[in-house]
Amino acid sequence: MASGQLHITLIQSDIIWENKSANLARYEEYMQAITGRKEVIVLPEMFTTGFTMNAAEMAETMDGPTVQWMHSMAQVHRAIITGSIIIEEDGRYFNRLLWVQPDGQVGKYDKRHLFAYAEEDQYYTPGGSRLIVSVNGWRICLLICYDLRFPVWSRNVGPAYDALLYVANWPQRRSLAWKALLQARAIENMSYVIGVNRVGADAKQITYSGDSSVFGPLGEPIWQGGEPGPHTVILEKSHLEESRSQFPFINDADKFMLLD
Numbered sequence: 001m002a003s004g005q006l007h008i009t010l011i012q013s014d015i016i017w018e019n020k021s022a023n024l025a026r027y028e029e030y031m032q033a034i035t036g037r038k039e040v041i042v043l044p045e046m047f048t049t050g051f052t053m054n055a056a057e058m059a060e061t062m063d064g065p066t067v068q069w070m071h072s073m074a075q076v077h078r079a080i081i082t083g084s085i086i087i088e089e090d091g092r093y094f095n096r097l098l099w100v101q102p103d104g105q106v107g108k109y110d111k112r113h114l115f116a117y118a119e120e121d122q123y124y125t126p127g128g129s130r131l132i133v134s135v136n137g138w139r140i141c142l143l144i145c146y147d148l149r150f151p152v153w154s155r156n157v158g159p160a161y162d163a164l165l166y167v168a169n170w171p172q173r174r175s176l177a178w179k180a181l182l183q184a185r186a187i188e189n190m191s192y193v194i195g196v197n198r199v200g201a202d203a204k205q206i207t208y209s210g211d212s213s214v215f216g217p218l219g220e221p222i223w224q225g226g227e228p229g230p231h232t233v234i235l236e237k238s239h240l241e242e243s244r245s246q247f248p249f250i251n252d253a254d255k256f257m258l259l260d
Contacts, residue, residue, distance in 0.1 A: 006138045006163075006235040007039040009079075012212045013047070014200030014228050015169075018058060020048040024069055030230045031077055040135060041073075041230075043083025044167050044198040045145050046095065051169035051202065052086075055123045059088035062106075070100040078102050080135060083196075084111070084144055084167050092125040097142050097167060099133050107133050111144040112153055120146075130258075137237065138162045145170060148181045148195070152258065156189035156250060162240055163192040170197050172209035179211055179224075187219035190243060190250045192235050199228050217243040 011030050016022045031041060045051065048066050049058045060066055066085050074081045084097040095114070099107035110127025114120040130153070132141045141161040145168035147153055154164060164185055170178045178195065186193040192214065199210040214222040214233045217240050223233050244250065 004137055004237050006136055006237070007037045007232055008165075008194060008214075008235060009034050009038060009041045009230050009232040010194065010196045010212045010214075010225070011041060011043050011230045012197060012199055012210045012225060012228055013044060015044065015047065015050040015198050015202070017050045017203040018052055018054065020058075020066065023048050024066070028073070031073060034077075034230050034232065036232060038077050038079035040080045040082065041077065042165065042167065042194065042196045043081070044196055045084045045097075045169045046086060047083040047167075047198075048085055050198075051118070053119060053123045055086055055088075055093035059086045059093050061088060067098065067100070067106075070098060071104065074100045074102045082142065082165070082167070093123060094127070095120070095124050095144060096127075097131070097144055099131070099142060107131055107142070109142045109144070111147065113146045113150055115146045132159055132161050138235070140165050144168070148178070148185065151185065151188065152256075154185050154189065155253075155256075155258075156191055157253070157256070157258075161189075161191060162237070163194060163235065164189065166193070166195045168195060168197045169202075169208065170195075170211075172207045175209050175211050179213060182213050183215050183219050183221070186215035186217060190217045190247070192217060192222075192240065194233070199226070218247070 087096040095111040097109040109131035139161040182195045210226045213224040
């Protein structure tokens with residue numbers, strides 16, 4: 001693996017319910033406030049709307065204004081912009097994470113595990129494959145919120161990754177699970193784990209405490225925050241390599257294939 005650092009900026013925001021323009025304006029302010037190097041800027045799950053089941057009204061196409069906004073921000077800040085929004089394709093709706101690069105390339109991941117407890121599975125279509133992206137010699141597996149509860153889907157098996165990234169709208173009342181599962185995914189996969197959550201309350205009076213977090217490959221806490229705004233974390237490839245070399249536990253992992 002190539003050596004080096006990766007600068008990831010986590011933007012933890014109070015999402016204004018179903019108000020796309022107000023949310024995008026707030027993210028622009030947060031991005032302007034980022035100091036230092038910008039490489040990857042991460043927004044929460046459904047970052048323009050909050051976790052709404054109003055898919056038919058809130059959905060956009062891949063040529064829609066939010067995707068165009070992501071392209072614009074990626075070019076302005078010369079950084080990758082990622083987060084999930086509601087996308088409509090062929091009459092179906094997806095909770096889709098987009099990975100938008102400054103050169104215009106776009107990666108996409110459709111949330112696999114839909115949150116039936118909130119009837120997400122009644123309005124959205126699940127994805128069928130993972131997305132692992134490459135940036136500056138780093139391989140990152142991109143997932144969404146409820147995926148965190150399913151370790152098989154997160155498992156570090158071919159092709160291997162260096163970091164797991166979750167974007168979320170994870171309620172405060174289950175924050176214990178959020179923090180414990182992020183740390184567990186780091187330990188079992190011997191990778192960095194980044195979780196970007198929202199704060200505030202939504203229209204259903206569900207509160208969110210944020211607790212956006214970064215854990216190292218041995219499960220060590222690197223950063224956790226509860227206040228809204230941007231925070232940049234620097235990941236060190238040398239630490240990842242040293243950890244895996246000193247404790248090669250992942251080499252003894254069970255071999256299996258992921259099936260749809």
